[in-house]
Amino acid sequence: MWQFFHKLGSPKWFYGIANRFMPWLFWLGLALLLGGLVWGLAFAPKDYLQGNSYRIIFIHVPSAFLAQSVYVMMAVAGVVTLVWRMKLADLFVKAAAPVGAVLTFLALFTGAVWGKPTWGTWWIWDARLTSMLILLFLYLGVVFLGSAISDEKSSARAVAVLVLVGVVNIPIIKYSVEWWNTLHQPATFKLTEKPSMPAEMWVPLLLSVLGLYLLFGWLACLRMQTEILIRERRTRWVKDFVSTGGH
Amino acid sequence: MSSPMLQAVDLQCERDDRILFRGLDFSIVPGTVTRVEGPNGAGKTTLLRILAGLNDHFSGELLWLGERWQSQREAFLRNLLYLGHRPGIKPLLTPLENLRALTAVRRPVSDQAMKQALDGTGLQGYYDVPCRNLSAGQQRRVALARLLIADEPLWLLDEPFTALDRHGVAGLEQLLLDHAASGGAAVVTTHHELDLPGMARITLGASPAGEAPS
Amino acid sequence: MTARQPGVALVTAQVGTASAMWTVVRRDLKSSFRQRQDLLNPLLFFFMVVTLFPLGVSPEVSFLQRSGSGILWVAALLATLLSLDHLFRHDFDDGTLEQMVLQPQPLFLLVLAKTLAHWLVTGLPLILLAPVLGIMLHLEGNSIAVLCLTLLIGTPVLSLIGAIGAALTLGLRAGGVLLSLLIIPLYIPVLIFGTGTVAAAADGTPVGGYLALMAAFLVLAITLAPFAAAAALRISLSNS
Numbered sequence: 001m002w003q004f005f006h007k008l009g010s011p012k013w014f015y016g017i018a019n020r021f022m023p024w025l026f027w028l029g030l031a032l033l034l035g036g037l038v039w040g041l042a043f044a045p046k047d048y049l050q051g052n053s054y055r056i057i058f059i060h061v062p063s064a065f066l067a068q069s070v071y072v073m074m075a076v077a078g079v080v081t082l083v084w085r086m087k088l089a090d091l092f093v094k095a096a097a098p099v100g101a102v103l104t105f106l107a108l109f110t111g112a113v114w115g116k117p118t119w120g121t122w123w124i125w126d127a128r129l130t131s132m133l134i135l136l137f138l139y140l141g142v143v144f145l146g147s148a149i150s151d152e153k154s155s156a157r158a159v160a161v162l163v164l165v166g167v168v169n170i171p172i173i174k175y176s177v178e179w180w181n182t183l184h185q186p187a188t189f190k191l192t193e194k195p196s197m198p199a200e201m202w203v204p205l206l207l208s209v210l211g212l213y214l215l216f217g218w219l220a221c222l223r224m225q226t227e228i229l230i231r232e233r234r235t236r237w238v239k240d241f242v243s244t245g246g247h
Numbered sequence: 248m249s250s251p252m253l254q255a256v257d258l259q260c261e262r263d264d265r266i267l268f269r270g271l272d273f274s275i276v277p278g279t280v281t282r283v284e285g286p287n288g289a290g291k292t293t294l295l296r297i298l299a300g301l302n303d304h305f306s307g308e309l310l311w312l313g314e315r316w317q318s319q320r321e322a323f324l325r326n327l328l329y330l331g332h333r334p335g336i337k338p339l340l341t342p343l344e345n346l347r348a349l350t351a352v353r354r355p356v357s358d359q360a361m362k363q364a365l366d367g368t369g370l371q372g373y374y375d376v377p378c379r380n381l382s383a384g385q386q387r388r389v390a391l392a393r394l395l396i397a398d399e400p401l402w403l404l405d406e407p408f409t410a411l412d413r414h415g416v417a418g419l420e421q422l423l424l425d426h427a428a429s430g431g432a433a434v435v436t437t438h439h440e441l442d443l444p445g446m447a448r449i450t451l452g453a454s455p456a457g458e459a460p461s
Numbered sequence: 462m463t464a465r466q467p468g469v470a471l472v473t474a475q476v477g478t479a480s481a482m483w484t485v486v487r488r489d490l491k492s493s494f495r496q497r498q499d500l501l502n503p504l505l506f507f508f509m510v511v512t513l514f515p516l517g518v519s520p521e522v523s524f525l526q527r528s529g530s531g532i533l534w535v536a537a538l539l540a541t542l543l544s545l546d547h548l549f550r551h552d553f554d555d556g557t558l559e560q561m562v563l564q565p566q567p568l569f570l571l572v573l574a575k576t577l578a579h580w581l582v583t584g585l586p587l588i589l590l591a592p593v594l595g596i597m598l599h600l601e602g603n604s605i606a607v608l609c610l611t612l613l614i615g616t617p618v619l620s621l622i623g624a625i626g627a628a629l630t631l632g633l634r635a636g637g638v639l640l641s642l643l644i645i646p647l648y649i650p651v652l653i654f655g656t657g658t659v660a661a662a663a664d665g666t667p668v669g670g671y672l673a674l675m676a677a678f679l680v681l682a683i684t685l686a687p688f689a690a691a692a693a694l695r696i697s698l699s700n701s
Contacts, residue, residue, distance in 0.1 A: 082692070137646040144642060148633045151263075153304055154700035158629050161693050162643060165625055168685065169647050172678070176650035183657055234264060252469055277469045301559060302699045324565040325472045333556030339495040340488070348488040352481040352564045354474045377495065400469050430469055 011228040012237050014088055018221045025221065029214025033062075036208030044200050053117040056110050061205060062212040064107035064132060068170075070100035070216065071135065074142070075167035078160035088224070090156035093163065094146060095223035099216060101139035108132050127181035131174050138166045152231065250313065251276050252401055252432050253298065258307035260293060267293055268451050271307070275432045277400065280423050280443050283436045285451030291436040292332070294451065295405050298434065299329040325353070328399040330407060334390030338379035342370055342389040345378060349393060356396055364395035368418070383410040391415075394422055400431045408439040481566040482574035489578035492551075499547065503540040503583050504590055510536040511594050522599045529598035530608050530659035536594075537587050537612060538619060538648055544583040545623040545644070546637045548575065549694065553631050553701075562698055569687035572694065576617075576624045576687070584616035607662040611655040614675045621686035622647050628693035632701050651678060 040058035047054040074096050080089035111129050112122045123129070145162055149155035232238045251274035259269035267290030275281055283291045296302040298309070300320070309316040311323045336345050342365055343358070350356045365374060368388040378386055387410045394402065408416055416439065423433050424443060434449075435441065493500055514532045515525060525532075552558040552575075561571055588609055595605035626644040630636035658671040 134646050134649060137642070141639075141643040141646065144639055145629060148630070148635070148639055149700065151304070151700050154696050157696045158693060161625070161689055161696065162629060165622075165647065165689050169650070172650045173646070176653040180653045180657060183660065299563060301562060303695075304699060321565050322471075324563055325475070327563060329559070329563055331556050331559050333554065333559070335556040335560035337488070337492055337551075337555055337557060339492045344488070344491065348484055349560060351484045352476055352566065354472070354476060398470070398472055398474075400471060 011087055011091065011232060012235075014091075015225055015228050018225055022218055022221050025214045025218035029211045029216075029218055031211070032207050033211025033215060036062075036204045036206070036211055040201070040204035040208065044204055045198065047201075050118060053114065056114045058205060058208050060107055060110035060114060062209045063103045063110065064128075065209055066212050066216055067100055067103040067107050067132070067135060067139075070096050070103065071138070071163070071170065072167060074100070074163045078163040078167075081156055081160040082164075090152070090160075091224045091227050092220060093142075093156065093159055094227060095220045097139060097142045097146065097159075099219055099223070101136060101143055103216075104132055104136040104139055108136060125181070127178045130181070131177050134173055134177070135170070138170075142166070251310075252312060254308075254310040254313070255298070256308040256310065258294075258297070258305055258309075260290060260297060260305040262290070262293065262304065271449075271451075273449050275401070275434060276447075277430050277432050278427050279432055279445065279447050280427050281432070281434045281447040281449060282441055283434060283449045283451065289451040291451060292405055294449070295329075295403050295434065295436055296331075299327060299403050300324070301329075326399050327401050327403065328393065328397050329403045329405075330390055330393070331405050332409075334387070336378050336386055336389050339377055341375045341377055342381070342392070343374045345389055346392055346396075350396065354398070360396050361392075364392040365389070367395045368392045369415070384412060384415065387411060388415065391419060391422075394419075394426070402426065402431065402433040402435075404433060404435045406436055406438070408437050408441070475565070478566045478570050481564060482570055485561070485571055485574040486578045486581075489575060490581065493578070493582045500582055500586070503544040504586050506543055507536050507540040507587055507590060508594065510539055511598070515598075525598045526600060529595060529600045530604060530663075531656045532598065533591055533594055533608060534612075534615075534652055534655045534659075537591070537616060538645075538652060540587060541583060541616060541619040541623060542641055542644060542648075544579070545620075545627045545640060548579050548620075548624060548627040549631050550627075553697075558694065559698060562695065568694065569691040572624060572628075572690045573683070573687040576620050576690070579624075580617050580620040584612075584620055587616060588612045601663070604659055604663050607668055608659045610672065611658050611675060614672065614679055615651045615655045618651050618675075618678050618682045619648060621682040621690075622651075624690040625686055625693055628690045628697060631694070631697040651675070654678070 037058055041055050044055070046052055074093050077089040077092045077096075080086050081093065108129065111132065115124055115126075115129075116122055142159055142162055146155050146159045149158055229238055229242075253275040255271060255273050258271040260267045271294075273281075283294055285291055293302060297305050300316070300323070311319045316323060335349060337348070340348070343361060346361045346364065347356075347358075350361070362374060365371070368391050370385065370388055370392065373381065373385065378389060381389070387407075391407065407419060411419065420441070420443060423435070426433055427443075427445070511532055514528070518524065518528075549558060552561065561575075562568060564571060591609055591612055592605050595608060600608065623640075623644055626640045626647075629643060630640045633639060654671060654675050658668050658675065661671060662668045
C-alpha cells in the first residue's frame with residue numbers, strides 16, 4: 001500500500017504521465033467549452049422573462065459550479081496530504097487554490113453583470129452571491145496562508161488543515177446565509193432557479209460545464225508540472241530534462 | 248553496554264534545499280552524556296527537536312526502547328525532559344509558579360522539593376519574584392531547576408549552558424554526571440567546552456549546499 | 462565512576478488529563494491577571510467600536526434599536542479577533558508551547574483548556590459589559606437578555622475557531638492580518654445566528670430553536686476545533 005502511494009505520489013512519475021493526457025484535456029475541454037458557449041450565446045432560445053441577458057449563465061453557472069467543486073477537491077487532497085503525506089496532493093492544492101479563487105471571482109463578476117439588467121443594480125445581497133463572496137474569502141485565505149509559510153511541507157500541511165476546516169464550514173455557511181436571506185428579504189427573484197429549462201438551454205450549459213472541468217484539469221496539471229520543476233530543480237532528472245530542452 | 252534507550256536509524260533532514268545531515272545512526276545508551284557538536288547551522292538544534300518529536304521534517308526511524316517511536320509516543324513523552332533555547336519560563340510568573348506549572352503535568356511534586364531545587368540552582372530568596380525581574384542567567388537557572396527534581400531518564404538539552412556563570416556551569420556539569428551515574432541519559436548541544444569523562448559525541452558537519460537527494 | 466551500568470528507571474507515574482488541563486487553565490489565568498492591561502484591551506476596544514456607530518451612522522433611537530444587536534455582535538467579534546493573536550503567541554515566544562506539546566496528555570485537550578482560559582478572560586467580560594452597551598443603544602430588556610444569551614453561546618465558538626487560525630498563523634510575519642482573513646469567513650454563521658436570534662426575539666418569535674442551533678455549533682466547535690488547532694500547532698512548531 002505504502003509503496004503504491006509513493007509511486008503514485010512521485011512527482012517525476014506524474015510529470016511524465018501528465019504530459020500524455022494533458023493535450024486530451026486541453027483540446028477536448030476547449031472544444032466542449034467553445035461548443036457550449038457558441039451554442040448557448042448564439043443559438044439557444046431567448047428566455048421568456050429575461051430576454052438575452054440570461055445568456056450570461058453559460059459563463060456564470062460553470063464557473064460558480066467549478067469554483068465550489070474545486071474547493072471540495074482541495075479538501076480531498078488535503079486529507080491525502082495529512083494522512084499519507086503524498087507530495088502530489090500538496091502540489092494539487094497549491095496549483096488549484098488560485099484557479100479556484102479566479103473562478104469564484106468570475107462567478108461573482110458575471111453575477112453582478114447579470115444583476116444589472118435583472119435587478120437594476122450591480123450588487124444585491126442575494127444568498128448565492130453572498131455565499132460566493134464568502135467562498136472567495138476562503139480561497140484567498142488558503143492562497144495567502146500558503147504563500148506566508150516558506151517551508152514547503154509546513155505550508156502544505158497548514159493549508160490542508162485550513163481547507164478541511166473550511167470544507168466543514170461551507171455547508172454551515174451556506175445554510176446560515178440562506179436563512180439570513182429569508183430573514184431579510186423574503187421571496188426575491190432567485191438566480192438560476194428556473195421551473196424547467198428547455199433542452200436547448202441546458203444541453204449547451206452542460207457542455208460548457210464539462211468543458212470548463214476539463215480545462216481546469218489541464219490548467220491544474222500544467223501548474224503542478226511547473227511547481228514540480230521548481231521544487232525538484234536540483235535533482236538529476238530535472239537537470240537532464242532541462243538540458244535536453246524539455247524533451 | 249546496556250540496551251539503548253533511544254536509537255536513530257538512517258536519519259536524514261533537509262531544510263531549505265540543504266541537507267543538514269543524512270545517514271545518521273546513533274544510539275543513546277543509559278548512563279551516558281552525549282554531546283551534539285558541529286558548526287553553526289549544522290542542525291544541532293534541529294536534531295534535538297527531531298529527537299524530541301517537535302520537528303518531523305525528517306526521514307529515517309527513531310526507536311524508543313527498541314520500538315518504533317510513533318507507537319510509543321505517550322510512554323516516550325513521559326520519560327523525556329526537553330529544554331529548548333526558550334525553556335518555557337513565563338516571565339509574569341514566579342520561579343515557584345513556573346516550576347509548579349511545568350512539573351504538575353508530569354507528576355506531583357511538593358513545594359518543599361521545588362524550593363530545594365531552586366535553592367540548588369542558587370535561587371534562594373527569589374521564590375516569589377516574577378521571572379521577568381530576574382537576569383537572563385537566573386531565568387536559565389529556573390529552567391535548570393527542573394533537572395534537579397526530574398525523574399525522567401532522557402534529557403534533551405539545547406544549549407543549557409547559555410547565560411550561566413562559571414559556578415553554574417560547574418554545577419550543571421556535575422548534574423549531568425550524576426544523572427548519567429544514576430542510569431539516565433542526556434543529549435546536549437553546546438558551544439561551551441564540554442568534556443565529561445565517558446562522554447559520547449555526535450558530530451554534524453555542514454554539508455555543501457546544492458546537493459539534493461536523487 | 463562512569464563504569465557503573467545501571468538499568469533505566471522508567472517513569473510510570475501518570476498525571477490525569479483533567480488535572481493537566483486544570484494546571485494549564487490556572488497558569489494562563491494567573492499570567493493574564495498579572496498583566497491587567499491585556500485584559501482590559503479587548504473590553505475597551507469593544508466599547509469604542511460600539512461608540513463609533515452612533516457617531517458614524519446615526520444616534521437616532523429607531524436606528525440604534527434596529528441595529529443595536531448587530532453592532533454589539535460585530536464589535537464582540539472584532540474584539541475577540543483582536544485578542545486571538547495573544548492566544549498562543551506568548552507561549553510560543555517563551556517556549557511554553559513546546560513544553561505543552563511534549564506533555565504526555567492528548568494535545569487537543571490541552572488546547573481546549575487554553576482556549577477555555579482565553580475565553581474566560583476575553584469572551585466572558587464582553588458578555589458582562591454587553592448589557593450596559595445594550596442600554597446605551599436603547600435595546601429592550603428582552604432583547605438584551607437574548608443578546609447576552611447568544612453571546613454566551615457564541616463567543617466560545619469564536620474563541621475555538623479562532624484558536625485554529627491563531628495556531629496556523631503562529632510565528633508568521635503579518636500573522637495578525639492573515640489571522641483575520643482566515644477566521645472572519647468562518648465566523649459568519651455564528652454572527653448570522655447571533656444577530657438573527659435577537660432580531661427574532663424582538664419580533665416576538667420564539668427563539669428556543671435558534672438557540673439550540675447555536676448550541677449545536679458550540680458542540681461541533683468543541684469537538685472538532687481543538688483537533689484542528691492541535692494539528693496546526695504541531696505544524697507551526699515543526700516549522701520553527
